[in-house]
Amino acid sequence: MNALKLDRRTWFVIVLLAALAVLPLVAIATDNDYQIAQFRRILIFAIAAVSLDLILGYGGMVSLGHAAFFGVGAYIVAILNWHAAREVPLFGMMLGTHNVLVTWTAAAMLSGALACLIGLVSLRTSGIYFIMITLAFAQMVYFFFVSLRAYGGDDGLRFPGDTVVLGVIDTENDVAFYYLVFGILCAVLYATRRLVNSRFGLVVQGCRENERRMKALGFATFRYKLACFTLAGALAGFAGALFAANESYISPSIMHWTRSGDLIVMVVLGGMGTLIGPVVGAVAFLFLEKTLPDYTEHWMVVFGPILLLLVLFARRGIFGWFLPKEDRHGGGH
């Protein structure tokens, strides 16, 4: 692409990422450093929303259980840290650890494995059945963690949060941790952009557009959808791991089905099937969720209609305004 003649969409991406890059500096300059943890949380939810966009926007799979993978990832990190701090054996061995190479990898892999299992069953259905079955599975996971008394059950789990990443980045250092998460978000955006434009990515989009045609062409669609679902689950679990590191405290509420709904709202609000849109959606959603209650306690009454209008008139959400006209509806690049 010609560096001097960038289109609106590229400009938008550059401006958005630049704004996120300077955010902590602005916060420090204006004595708002206490908010940096909040900003990190926004980026972490943005990663989770991007992962949901892979299945929702590109795969056309409306999953109402995505927060389960996010929550499982977070719990893996929390539990491993908790065991390491208390020196309590796990499965009869000293498996607890603070090492993020282990905890974050385990979070992604186990969430991915769970997504694969849930996908194996739920991807045999479609439409409303798929929505309901993913919801049911997610609630099962939710109640499983609620019933885990050893790890706090309903009350959640607190664990020491002084994680050092790769021996250099201390998660206690607000700014350094922010830039780590920001760097991860950028890497995720780049990798998922490549993914959706690859052969695999086009197959997944073909399944969204017309699965019947895909089968008639000879694609065993199930395996591609399952791979995509698994990958999205792993990425959500990874975001959950970051969330756990950010909060040092987690509870089952982060995987309640309403949190899955929030993730869908972020994706739809920002723009489905655009990858960058969900980032915008996460920023907008968490900002509105934080500020609207200051004006009225009935903020949902305002937020609901805003969302409805967006879905009706801008199917590609906020980011859709910055797309060329023919890209605003359907399709996906």
Added chain:
Amino acid sequence: MAAAIEQATLLAVDGLVKRFGGLLATDNVSLGIREGEIHAIIGPNGAGKTTLIAQLAGEILPNAGTIRFAGTDVTGLTVDARARLGIARSYQITQIFKGFTALDNVAMAVQAQDGHNFRTWAPARADENLRKPAAAILERVGLGARADVRAVNLAHGEQRQLEIAMALATRPRLLLLDEPMAGMGKDESERMTALLAKLKGEETILLIEHDMDVVFALADRISVLVYGRVIATGRPDEIRANADVRAAYLGDGDA
């Protein structure tokens, strides 16, 4: 016609039965499609033509009977497994990727037989192994100039051509075409007829079509389906002369 008899049978249907509740949509159909022929299936509305094709492609499973394709029993295979063996189809109601460009539609079909579908990094739209054959096939069906138009913005007739291009792109051994001219205007129909004439001799085609002029001009053989039953199979002149067919379907002096 010794040569015709010796022609290998590519698809052999034997004793196929399909019931929808009390309705017998396919009534003990036996049929052979020979390598290289255009075999037309005609019959009134509701005769069971689409149901038959759906069973050949694997979307509907028969209650009884067998389907052999190139020597393999495919009766129990899934749609995609049959497609990989070389059975491609177009639908009575067009099935394409509406949000993709015409070229992307065909490139997806090329990719179906090229494989490597788990590549996750290299940009597929820059892949000459997909784009070049796709562009050539678009050219072949007469959509070369429309490559970058989104399928949803193509005219109805162009969408039908595109669907045939996609079927061709999988390099099939057998093409199942369900009323390729359905809903087309006069010009569009003529263009489609010309395209089918071009494919004659190059591809093996099972063609369902209501337009008798087209059928009798293109088909090597014709089977007549009435109430799910094949009442006659033969060359166009044989079908035209067949008394049963005239009584049941063509009507007096119609053909």
